Amino acid sequence: MVTIKEIADKVNLSPTTVSNVIHGRKGKVSPDNYKKISRALEESKYVSNMGGRLLGRHGSKIIAVILNYERRSEMNVVSDPFYNQIVGFLEEEIRKKSYFMMLYTSGSVTESLRLATAWDIEGLIVLGSHPDDAKNFIKQQKRPVAFIDTYVDKESMTDDFINVGLQDFKGGYQITNYLIGLGHRRIGFFADGNQLLGVDQQRFAGFKKALSEADINLENPGFFGLDYRTNQRHIFLKKFSETKLKDYTALVFTSDFLAVDAINVFLDNGFKVPEDISITGFDHNIFSEQCRPKLTTIGQNVQKKAVLAVDFLTERIQSKQAIKKINLLLDAELIVQDSTARV
Numbered sequence: 001m002v003t004i005k006e007i008a009d010k011v012n013l014s015p016t017t018v019s020n021v022i023h024g025r026k027g028k029v030s031p032d033n034y035k036k037i038s039r040a041l042e043e044s045k046y047v048s049n050m051g052g053r054l055l056g057r058h059g060s061k062i063i064a065v066i067l068n069y070e071r072r073s074e075m076n077v078v079s080d081p082f083y084n085q086i087v088g089f090l091e092e093e094i095r096k097k098s099y100f101m102m103l104y105t106s107g108s109v110t111e112s113l114r115l116a117t118a119w120d121i122e123g124l125i126v127l128g129s130h131p132d133d134a135k136n137f138i139k140q141q142k143r144p145v146a147f148i149d150t151y152v153d154k155e156s157m158t159d160d161f162i163n164v165g166l167q168d169f170k171g172g173y174q175i176t177n178y179l180i181g182l183g184h185r186r187i188g189f190f191a192d193g194n195q196l197l198g199v200d201q202q203r204f205a206g207f208k209k210a211l212s213e214a215d216i217n218l219e220n221p222g223f224f225g226l227d228y229r230t231n232q233r234h235i236f237l238k239k240f241s242e243t244k245l246k247d248y249t250a251l252v253f254t255s256d257f258l259a260v261d262a263i264n265v266f267l268d269n270g271f272k273v274p275e276d277i278s279i280t281g282f283d284h285n286i287f288s289e290q291c292r293p294k295l296t297t298i299g300q301n302v303q304k305k306a307v308l309a310v311d312f313l314t315e316r317i318q319s320k321q322a323i324k325k326i327n328l329l330l331d332a333e334l335i336v337q338d339s340t341a342r343v
Contacts, residue, residue: 002044002045002046004018004019004022006044007037007040007041007044007046010040010044011033011036011037011040013033013036013037017029017033017037018037018041021033021034021037021038021041022041022046024061024098024318026318060100060119060120060121060122061098061099061100061122062099062100062101062102062119062120062121062122063094063099063100063101063102063121063122063123063124063125063310063313063314064101064102064103064104064112064115064116064119064121064123064124064125065087065090065091065094065101065102065103065104065124065125065127066104066106066112066115066124066125066126066127067083067103067104067105067106067127067128080257081256081257081283081285081286081287082255082257082283082285082302083127085285085286085302086127086148086302086305086306087103089302089303089305089306089307090125090306090309090310091103092306093306093307093310093311094310097310097314099122099314102119102121108133109133109136109137109140112124112126112137113140113141116141116143121143122143122144122317123143123144123145123146123313123314123316123317124137124141124143124144124145124146125145125146125147125148125309125310125313126145126146126147126148126150127148127149128148128149128150128198128199129147129150129198130197130198131150131151131152131153131197131198134147134150134151134152134156135152135156138152138156138158138161144160144162144313144316144317145162145313146162146163146164146309146310146312146313146316147161147162147163147164147165148163148164148165148305148306148309149163149164149165149166149198149199149305150163150165150198151165151198151199151201151202157325157327158325159324159325160316160325161325161326161327162309162312162313162316162326163326163327163328164305164308164309164312164326164328164330165199165305165327165328165329165330166199166300166305166329166330166332167329167330167331167332168199168202168203168206168329168332169202169203169205169206169209170206170331170332171203171206171282171298171300171332172202172203172204172205172206172207172209172210172252172282172298173206173207173209173210174206174298174332174334175252175280175282175296175297175298175334176206176207176210176211176252177210177213177214178280178296178334178336178340179250179252179278179280179340180210180211180214180216182250182278182340182341182342182343183342183343184249184250184278184343185214185216185249186219186247186248186249186250187207187211187216187219187248187249187250187251187252188219188223188224188248188250188251188252189204189207189222189223189224189251189252189254190223190224190225190226190251190252190253190254190258190259190262191203191204191223191224191225191226191254192225192226192228192254192255192258193225193226193227193228194225195225196223199254200254203254203282204222204223204254207252208222219247219248224236224240226258230261233261234261234265237261237262237265237266238265238268238269241265241266241269241271242269245266245271245276245277248277249277249278249343250277250278250279250280250340250343251277251278251279251280252280253279253280253281253282254282255281255282255283256281256282256283256284256285256287256288256295256297257281257283257285257287258281259279259280259281259282259287259288259295259297259339260281260287260288260291260295262279263279263291263295263339273293273339274293274338274339274340274341275341278296278339278340278341278343279295279296279339279340280295280296280297280298280339280340281295281296281297281298281339282297282298283297283298283299283300284297284298284299284300284333284335285302288335288337291339292338293337293338293339294337294338294339295337295338295339296335296336296337296338296339296340297335297337298332298333298334298335299332299333299334299335300330300332300333301330301331304330305330308328312326
């Protein structure tokens with residue numbers, strides 16, 4: 001394997017200058033020399049020795065992507081198309097920045113922090129953290145952290161707080177308003193679990209706002225929480241179709257995954273979409289396009305979320321200083337397809 005000294009001899013520069021390029025210290029190398037050395041490293045197929053980096057305290061060049069997922073013992077999180085998609089985009093962007101990605105499904109904040117220390121992680125990207133967990137990350141983590149789709153109160157947003165999310169409130173409002181425009185007044189809301197937190201809480205708030213503006217009373221119960229376990233969820237949806245579905249003309253789901261799952265259960269029990277019930281999702285992932293009828297949903301730019309989170313985080317890592325507080329919520333877009341109809 002080629003050494004740093006051999007690269008230095010090849011470009012007629014010092015080993016220290018070559019080392020600065022390998023470790024991403026752009027401020028210590030002129031732009032011309034940086035390009036010259038980078039080209040030589042690529043041509044020589046140089047591979048950085050991770051053990052040497054750690055011993056020399058040059059940084060591990062590892063960014064951990066943490067999925068806070070307390071359900072990991074029951075189901076594989078990357079089976080969810082949203083997580084599958086965003087993890088792929090994060091890996092691509094992290095690699096472009098010359099870092100390595102470590103993917104870890106964590107059951108607690110403490111477990112995540114132990115991981116960061118053990119591997120000398122340079123930065124963390126935390127996906128979909130519950131508000132209380134996010135606060136603990138902010139308080140306890142000394143390394144740069146970027147959150148995706150995380151909501152915390154303003155008091156918890158420190159000067160180096162980074163979050164890239166979606167205008168979830170707007171999305172919930174838009175899709176409910178669209179249904180109201182089709183004449184629907186008996187609209188149900190289905191969320192992931194019985195406790196509304198984070199993105200689901202915001203989407204429900206937008207849902208309620210649209211109903212309120214149209215002078216529509218919120219049905220009792222206000223929302224239905226779906227079990228993450230397939231069998232239990234299907235039992236509930238089957239019973240719902242037999243006893244309560246007739247009380248509604250439209251149902252709003254907080255993800256395409258849950259919406260498509262419900263469409264299949266309802267179809268198995270003799271109900272057609274949108275002839276018998278209009279259904280909407282949220283995310284505009286592959287499920288919304290492959291199901292029949294195609295799903296009316298809220299679209300989001302998942303790739304842009306990944307790009308911005310990695311950009312903000314690597315800037316923070318390389319600057320060694322707190323950057324300004326960032327809480328960027330990307331736009332939500334109504335995608336009208338075939339699962340909704342006028343009443």
